[in-house]
Amino acid sequence: MQEITFDDVRHDENIRVLVDNANHCLEMIGYTDHGPRHVGYVSKIAGEILRKLSMPQRRIELARIAGWVHDIGNMINRKHHGLNGAVMLFPILCDLGMSVTESSEICSAVGSHEEETGNPVSDISAALIIADKVDAHRARVRLKKYDMNDIHDRVNFAIQETNLTVVDNTITIEYTMDAHASPMDFLSIYLTRMQMCEKSAKFLGCKFALYINDVKLNRWDDPDDV
Numbered sequence: 001m002q003e004i005t006f007d008d009v010r011h012d013e014n015i016r017v018l019v020d021n022a023n024h025c026l027e028m029i030g031y032t033d034h035g036p037r038h039v040g041y042v043s044k045i046a047g048e049i050l051r052k053l054s055m056p057q058r059r060i061e062l063a064r065i066a067g068w069v070h071d072i073g074n075m076i077n078r079k080h081h082g083l084n085g086a087v088m089l090f091p092i093l094c095d096l097g098m099s100v101t102e103s104s105e106i107c108s109a110v111g112s113h114e115e116e117t118g119n120p121v122s123d124i125s126a127a128l129i130i131a132d133k134v135d136a137h138r139a140r141v142r143l144k145k146y147d148m149n150d151i152h153d154r155v156n157f158a159i160q161e162t163n164l165t166v167v168d169n170t171i172t173i174e175y176t177m178d179a180h181a182s183p184m185d186f187l188s189i190y191l192t193r194m195q196m197c198e199k200s201a202k203f204l205g206c207k208f209a210l211y212i213n214d215v216k217l218n219r220w221d222d223p224d225d226v
């Protein structure tokens, strides 16, 4: 059986429609961008995390595929979009020619990425969670609909730079924010997501470090790190 690649999935017309429709539904209820920019970023970063951890090439490819399709369940409803997306995807991926084993790996990762119901269940899943949860950036704000009273818009608009690195088994995310929002604003909406990143990094045998404007906001289990 021919292995399905990231490009096969990204260029599939049916999946393109699902990604666009999910993004449109979220736009209608005032959410930040969840379209090709977001899923493209998540694909790239999820693959990068596994590549830096020297995982096999096929695991990297599956993480990239999971990143591209992880949010399609939003076309059903925001609530439980991970679960809905996973159930929708299984036959779609099998029909594309992906093996049942790999399709189930993708669906497990997609179904485990939401804050309310998610937990890392595999290397692909852990990389997907981290890549998804760290994607906060000005580019996610829908500028025509920018609402300064919406804390998600303000926090994302304030983030001018997002930089993720994986060095010596430490996954570090650094945000550069301007005065449109404070680190406290960031934490008020991103705290559980950052905690999910910590848990996912630990699943991968790594530490997770969070910096905003050069200040470290979390600690890890390292007695020398005081």
Ligand SMILES: [Fe+2]
Pocket (backbone or CB within 6 Å): 070, 071, 081, 082, 113, 114, 132
């Ligand atoms: Fe999601």
Ligand SMILES: [Fe+2]
Pocket (backbone or CB within 6 Å): 034, 038, 042, 070, 071, 132
């Ligand atoms: Fe997402």
